[in-house]
Amino acid sequence: MSLLRPRATAAGGRTGGRDRPAPTVPGAPPTGRAAWARDLVMGIRFAAGSGREGWIRTALTATGVALGVAVLLLGASVPGVLDTLHGREKARENLGQAHPPRAADDTLRYASADTVFHGAPIRGRLVRPDGAHPPVPPGVDRLPGPGRMLVSPALKKLLDSPRAGLLRQRLDYRVAGTIGDAGLLGPGELTYVAQPVTLAAADGYRIDHFGKDWNPPPMRAPTVLLVIMTCVALLTPVMVFIGTSVRFGNERRERRLAAIRLVGADVRTTRRIAAGEVLFGSLLGLVAGGALFLAGRQLAPVVTLWDVNVFPSDVAPGPLAAALIAVLVPAAAVLVTLFAQRGVTVEPLGVVRHRPPVRRRLWWRVALPAVGALVLVPLSRERPWTDTPLHTLGLATGAMLLLLGVTTLLPWLVQAVVGRLHRGPVSWQLAIRRLQLSSGSATRAVSGITVAVAGAIAIHMLMTGMQASYTRAYAESGKEPRISLWANSKDWPQTQRALTALRATPGVTAARGTVDALVGPLPHPPGRPEDAARTTVTVGSCAELRSLARLDSCHDGSVFVTTTRREGAVAPGATLDLNPPRDAYEAVRPHPWTVPRTARTVPLLAHRPSPDRVVYDLLVTPSALDVGRLNGPTTELKVVFDRGTPDAVEHIRNTAARIDPTMNEVSAVDNPHDAQYASVLDGLFAGAVVTLLLIGSGLIISTVEQLHERRRLLSTLDAHGTRRATLGWSVLWQTAVPVVLGLGLALGTGLALGALVLTMIDSAVTVNWPVVAAITGIGGAVILFVTALSLPPLWRMMRPDGLRTE
């Protein structure tokens, strides 16, 4: 019996025997979707079934892709988060309802009672229903009764804490329940809705519904830039890491692909199989990235940025963005793999043909950052800066090109520098020769560090610049410990009582107060009615008025005209309307009043410029003018306090709340941005450390791979008596040279980008050198980290086993 079976007629076997027809050259291998599917599946099979090495590569690829997916999903969630925040704010608010309704069964009076406690802003809203069926804001089933309040869970927690004694005194309502998530911007928001026993008709607004028709402003260009730069600074290292991880275990993979080539696979088939291998890791990474994002967003409640704190469920990308990420990231990983294979050809004998070494040209490598700079420089001269879509696009594009430009410049820089390095000890020679021969893989990994460090420096400068304006304002106004308060005024005695209460408050060293209002000429000038009210009238006792102007003599009943040079300033004998309309919707009767001809002209005291400075046109003592005739008069109070008195500020706020819970505060006593700035800096550092560790891992992979490829050489060197330290130092130099060059490039690029962007947003260019040094220092620490972890495999590969042949 023949050993062999009769020839099958299936695709794999043709009719055989002695009468075989003349050979014909078969057609091209199967192509199209079927071939792609078959080869990708085969690649996946290899990735899943190629033992420890394959799984390490798959795990590394999956890690890189997972980080990329998570970062992108987070970046893509930013617009959604802002939309949701604005949506929540719109849904629960209606301060200043257009066309105020008349009191009815379904209306209520609504006022703001915001306050601050130890630097934490607390949103307060006061309500007083006009009837039995008032509207309720989201998250609230029923409005609190008189003397009660509904609080957010975070505020409840704060009120229950022992350190909130003064706050409990201020919010002197009984807690009747909590506000649901629908009524909050985020889980950490401090807010309450209270019904004070008395809420005067003049306080707040009458509304018949919640939900304000208000379009939020678009994201500011610096914020867009911040998001984009963060994504680029995080994603580039991730892409670099993916690029490095797909090269892990290349030797074994190339052997496998060569074996497949031998049995008839063409180059395209092997590339598709290699792509399939990466696709497997990418798909795992996609799932892991999704899980990482879902797990990571649970941390959203603990992050507060620019007063924004959000619910985990609000951190969600749009479906289109999520779909694009799900498709593009794995596709990018596959493209990176195919790109990495462009220089090699896997032949049936396992021969890998490298492309001849190409001299790296500067002209096109400098093009990317140059175009970026060309886009940014004209924008930096734009005065004043405006957030047009074109400007934002230019800013984002320029910053991205400049950041990505370092990845094209670095290989040239490394090649140019190492080409000029020659003399040195043996370890230095070994490292430099190796880099001269092939600096590609080291440079590739280092380019990730470069982008991360450049991005971190630029982001830090941008944040410092944005913060600097706050810091300057607070530093200036905070020199004098002072709080300004203002509220609706009913009459002068009310202001007097407020001043008395404030002066009796612990820590208060001085308190001044007046009643201010806007008045207009009669008859009204042509134009919009609300434009008529442009003259400021200030009512106060002689003592209060003397704190504003130089008065030679003053008694109750005196009137003074100030020497302001404003257009339309009043003169003695002029007739004014004390009740001018404040907006186009307000229909009010004029309240004529004539400035007494006996009014004297007095100069205002020179004040330092300050954000709350008011220009006074007319100073009037209480007997000379009935405050009740003014339209919307406000009590303006200025309180100076002693910083040494514990909790003086909180005591003042408590007094203010007792005088009028709707009283507003303008102060520089605590800069809420400081803590947030610190938390952002911490985040930036954490991000930089994680990114650099990731790149460090990539560097370790490429270093160990390179050592593995040269294990025979290492064994030979060992056999010749080369000391371990020499080879250890050579690994250090080999890592250090590209990293140091990369960090130098990153420093230059980061500082240039930061300076350009800060100039653009009219902010002073400030560099926090210790932070810059720390960020670059972390990059330097990566060198030692990589070297230290590369040493054990180096010692292992120096063993004489490496000299053994088959």
Add this chain to the structure above:
Amino acid sequence: MTPEGSLLAAEGLCKTYGATPALDGVEFSVHPGEVVAVMGPSGSGKSTLLHCLAGIVRPDAGTVRYGPHELTALSDARRSALRRTDFGFVFQFGQLVPELTGLENVALPLRLNGTRRKEAERQAREWLERLEVDGAAAQRPGEISGGQGQRIAVARALVTGPRVIFADEPTGALDSLNGERVLGLLTGAARDTNAAVVLVTHEARVAAYSDREIVVRDGTVKDILAGLR
């Protein structure tokens, strides 16, 4: 000029690696069903000759004709297709794909050629049974002996019904008993299907399985030792 009736013929083959000539004007031909042993010392160029004949390596000069076609003029894709359908390979270390089982390794050329998985595995299983190595069907190359690995490699070379089988030191890594067994199976199968075998070896006992022997020395074919046995 191609010898009459030859299946595969080379004329004036030249190949250098750097400054070292591996082949220097080699003439070669093999007929259907013929087993030709290519002998020679280490570094003589015999493996390079096999690689050129199989279309794995392009010669610097000369031609390789396969039937009416000039192999050296074909694209990589066409030559790859030939390796899938008309050529079979057995190497010293099997060159099996370490991640695939024995069965999957044998089915691989059929799968690459578009045969459906079930059919490819059915044919592969038949070959494994005939080569008495079906016990290793579910095992990976790292889990089987060298002799089993070579028999799987032979099965993989034969599964597509090739016209030419290229064997480069197929028994170099085997003990004599296993070597004999593999050679017997390989040459028997080739003769049974009228397939030509180009057998590169430096061992005389291996060359004894051939119909004709040639010796390559310093890149040229020096002598033809025997005619048809």
